[in-house]
Amino acid sequence: MKRPPSSKKGLYPPIEPYSHGMLEVGAANQLYWETCGNPTGKPALVLHGGPGSGCTEWHRRLFDPAAYRVVLFDQRNCGRSRPHAADPGVDLASNNTRILIADIELLREHLDIDRWLVLGGSWGCTLALAYAEQYANRVGELVLFGVTTGRRAEFDWLFRGGVAVFFPNQWERLLGNLPDAERDGDIVEAYYRLLADPDPEVRQRAALEWCLWESATPAWPPADALAARFKDSRFAMAFARLVTHYVKHDAWIEDGALLRDAGRLAGVPGVMVNGRFDFQSPIGNAWELKRAWPQAELVIVDDAGHAADNAGITRELVQATDRFAGR
Numbered sequence: 001m002k003r004p005p006s007s008k009k010g011l012y013p014p015i016e017p018y019s020h021g022m023l024e025v026g027a028a029n030q031l032y033w034e035t036c037g038n039p040t041g042k043p044a045l046v047l048h049g050g051p052g053s054g055c056t057e058w059h060r061r062l063f064d065p066a067a068y069r070v071v072l073f074d075q076r077n078c079g080r081s082r083p084h085a086a087d088p089g090v091d092l093a094s095n096n097t098r099i100l101i102a103d104i105e106l107l108r109e110h111l112d113i114d115r116w117l118v119l120g121g122s123w124g125c126t127l128a129l130a131y132a133e134q135y136a137n138r139v140g141e142l143v144l145f146g147v148t149t150g151r152r153a154e155f156d157w158l159f160r161g162g163v164a165v166f167f168p169n170q171w172e173r174l175l176g177n178l179p180d181a182e183r184d185g186d187i188v189e190a191y192y193r194l195l196a197d198p199d200p201e202v203r204q205r206a207a208l209e210w211c212l213w214e215s216a217t218p219a220w221p222p223a224d225a226l227a228a229r230f231k232d233s234r235f236a237m238a239f240a241r242l243v244t245h246y247v248k249h250d251a252w253i254e255d256g257a258l259l260r261d262a263g264r265l266a267g268v269p270g271v272m273v274n275g276r277f278d279f280q281s282p283i284g285n286a287w288e289l290k291r292a293w294p295q296a297e298l299v300i301v302d303d304a305g306h307a308a309d310n311a312g313i314t315r316e317l318v319q320a321t322d323r324f325a326g327r
Contacts, residue, residue, distance in 0.1 A: 010314050011061035022082070023073075023110055025103050027094035032080035033073040033107055037065035042140075042325060043113045045104070046072045047120035047127045049146070052242035053229075054079025058309065062119065062317050067325040071116070073107055075100055075127075078238050085238035088196070088203065092245045096252045097150075101131050108138065115140045117324055119317070121308055122146040122281060123246070129289075130253065133264045141327065142270035142296070143320045145313060146278060146306050147286035150253040154285060159188050159247050163217060163279050170216040170224070177209040192244040195237070204233065210240040217279045218306040262292035269327075270296035271320035273313055275304030 017034035025031055034055075046059045055072035063070045076095045077085040085092060108116065117140050120128035125144040132139040148154055157163055164171035175183050182190040194206035211230035216222045230236040270293065274286040283300065290298045299320075301312035308314070 010311060010318065011058070012063065012065060012318070013061070014057060015060050015065050017060075017072075023103075023107055025076075025106055028083065029076055029094060030082045031073050031076065031103060031107065032082075033071065033111075035111070036060045036070045036072070037063060037068045039069060041065075041067050041069040042327075043069045043071065043111075043116035044321070045108075045116045045118045046070065047104075047118065047124035047131075048072075048075065048079075049120075049122035049124045050078065050239060050242060051075060051123050051246050052078040052085065052239040053123075054235075059119075062314075063321050064325055068117075068321070071107070071111060071113070073103075076103065078242060084234070085241045086234040088200075092241065095242070095245065096249070097127065097130055097246075098252060100127060101134060104131050105135065105138075114138070117141045117143065117321070119143040119321070120145075122148060122306070125281075126150040126251065126253070126258065129258045129262075129265075132268060133258065133261045136264050136268055139268050141324045142265070142268055143273075143317060143324070144270065144286075144296075145273040145308060145317060146281040147272050147274050147283075147289060148281050149258045149285055149289055150251050151259070152250050152255045154281075155188075155247050155250060157282070158217070158280055159243075160186065166279060167216050167222050170213055170222060174209055174213045177205060188244055188247045191240070192248050195241050195244060203237065207233070207237045207240040210244070211236045214239070214243075219310075220277055220279070220305055259288060259292050262289060265293050266295065268295065269324075271316075271323075272296055272298045273316040273320070274298070274300060275306060275310065275313060276300050276302050277304065278306045280306040 017036045020034035022030040048055045054074045074081040083090045118128045126148045178190050215227035272286045274283045299316050304310040304312050
């Protein structure tokens with residue numbers, strides 16, 4: 001549905017964690033986690049995007065700190081979790097969607113939480129759906145934005161040239177970094193190889209070009225400059241490695257499975273927020289999910305793209321968490 005502009009306030013004030021730690025999850029991996037807000041409040045879990053974006057101070061501010069016990073964590077090999085994907089020797093073999101779902105359950109048990117609201121955007125939306133469909137009894141509500149459902153067509157749209165019809169200059173630059181022989185092949189496979197090249201300059205160039213492409217598409221008009229977060233070279237390298245790792249393997253999700261199995265969410269209320277001009281996660285994704293999951297409300301923000309810090313997106317996310325706070 002399209003909702004008229006709301007006078008509701010935006011983000012809650014900045015808040016610091018009252019607890020944090022590192023959780024051992026196997027294969028020599030440690031996950032950074034933190035809890036914010038009210039220790040006796042309603043539990044809520046944040047699943048960040050990327051893969052590889054890490055949790056941020058912005059995520060904390062989507063919740064009323066008096067009402068919620070907010071749990072954030074950095075998914076494997078990114079943010080403050082260890083080992084870090086920016087290090088070329090770090091093997092990503094123990095990082096996939098099934099394992100991330102198991103990590104979420106380990107964290108839930110570690111924090112002694114029975115059920116929680118789950119919030120996720122972009123890749124975090126796909127992960128939230130995969131988790132909720134497997135553990136619907138552990139999910140009280142879902143709040144999703146920049147809606148993605150893990151289908152091959154969605155990965156192809158963003159990473160194999162679909163959306164390039166709107167961003168031809170930026171796409172040509174991404175292709176231009178490849179050897180001539182690889183420009184007609186799978187661009188994800190090509191960058192995956194470049195990011196593993198023994199030459200550090202080749203790896204850094206590949207990460208830069210990949211992140212320039214990622215910088216172009218969140219908002220309109222397109223950006224030719226590198227987004228601020230990618231100016232940290234370690235962040236950019238880890239992000240590029242993790243995204244290509246997941247896209248190369250179609251996120252280890254059977255094509256169409258999350259839409260097919262959305263009936264498992266029948267008892268889970270939800271809100272989906274999507275910008276009308278979201279080029280990374282076109283609104284058609286949310287529309288199809290709404291048809292498969294009628295308990296969810298779809299809110300379209302007319303003046304927004306994929307950038308989550310758009311005022312309208314933020315307003316609707318805060319309204320959603322406020323609505324569920326007393327449930």
